[in-house]
Amino acid sequence: MGLFIGSFLNVVAIRVLKKESIAYPPSHCVHCNHQLKPLDLVPVFSYLFLRGKCRYCKEPISIRYPLGEMATALLFMATYWVIGFKLELIVALFFICILVVITQTDLQEMRIPNAVVATGVVGALGLRLWIHPLPLWDYLTGMLVGSGILFTIGIVSGWILKRETMGAGDVKLYVFIGLILGIKLTVFSLFAASVIGLVIGLFQRVQGKQDKYAEVPFGPSIALGSLFVYFFGEHVLNWYLGYF
Numbered sequence: 001m002g003l004f005i006g007s008f009l010n011v012v013a014i015r016v017l018k019k020e021s022i023a024y025p026p027s028h029c030v031h032c033n034h035q036l037k038p039l040d041l042v043p044v045f046s047y048l049f050l051r052g053k054c055r056y057c058k059e060p061i062s063i064r065y066p067l068g069e070m071a072t073a074l075l076f077m078a079t080y081w082v083i084g085f086k087l088e089l090i091v092a093l094f095f096i097c098i099l100v101v102i103t104q105t106d107l108q109e110m111r112i113p114n115a116v117v118a119t120g121v122v123g124a125l126g127l128r129l130w131i132h133p134l135p136l137w138d139y140l141t142g143m144l145v146g147s148g149i150l151f152t153i154g155i156v157s158g159w160i161l162k163r164e165t166m167g168a169g170d171v172k173l174y175v176f177i178g179l180i181l182g183i184k185l186t187v188f189s190l191f192a193a194s195v196i197g198l199v200i201g202l203f204q205r206v207q208g209k210q211d212k213y214a215e216v217p218f219g220p221s222i223a224l225g226s227l228f229v230y231f232f233g234e235h236v237l238n239w240y241l242g243y244f
């Protein structure tokens, strides 16, 4: 299920960036627009079978598509393993879907489209009104504090460095993440995302791929950090607090 939903999320990411309809027309090659047949659309396997090239125009297909499909499948499996067959599983799968899409769009065009975030916020609100292991106010403060902290960091660092440092998309994304995580894990996830972002940034600079002020998409780090915290945050915090 994760493989096929991951494949659908790729389509969403591609089309939302191009402002196209998600439902129509049927899947086509991004290079030659040739309509794809069912055999071209089997997640991961088609990519391997076609050796990463379009069957019709031979242009390369981005490795991000099969990787996104694999990641969605593995995350779906891990989710079931961590959460089990509970209502919260619905929230978790929705959380993963939105984060996979914004990771794809942010890597492709350094954009976190409003349409995706808005879908996430509306969905998360609806789900949390129905499924909320913590009291509702916990999720609402998570939403306000998470986006508020990122917004403040963006303003202050913008002043100090005299340039835009934080995309508005990242701030809006935290409205969604706060609603899913609740206040405690939201704050923890900001910390986790920053550490991941720092490690990725340092790694790229050591490799000489980035100059000092190059823009690095923060969305993927936010996605990784918040998923990590969603799954393991409670354990890590309990373990850490156990030292005192």
Ligand SMILES: [Zn+2]
Binding pocket: 029, 030, 031, 032, 033, 034, 054, 055, 056, 057, 058, 059
């Ligand atoms: Zn093609």
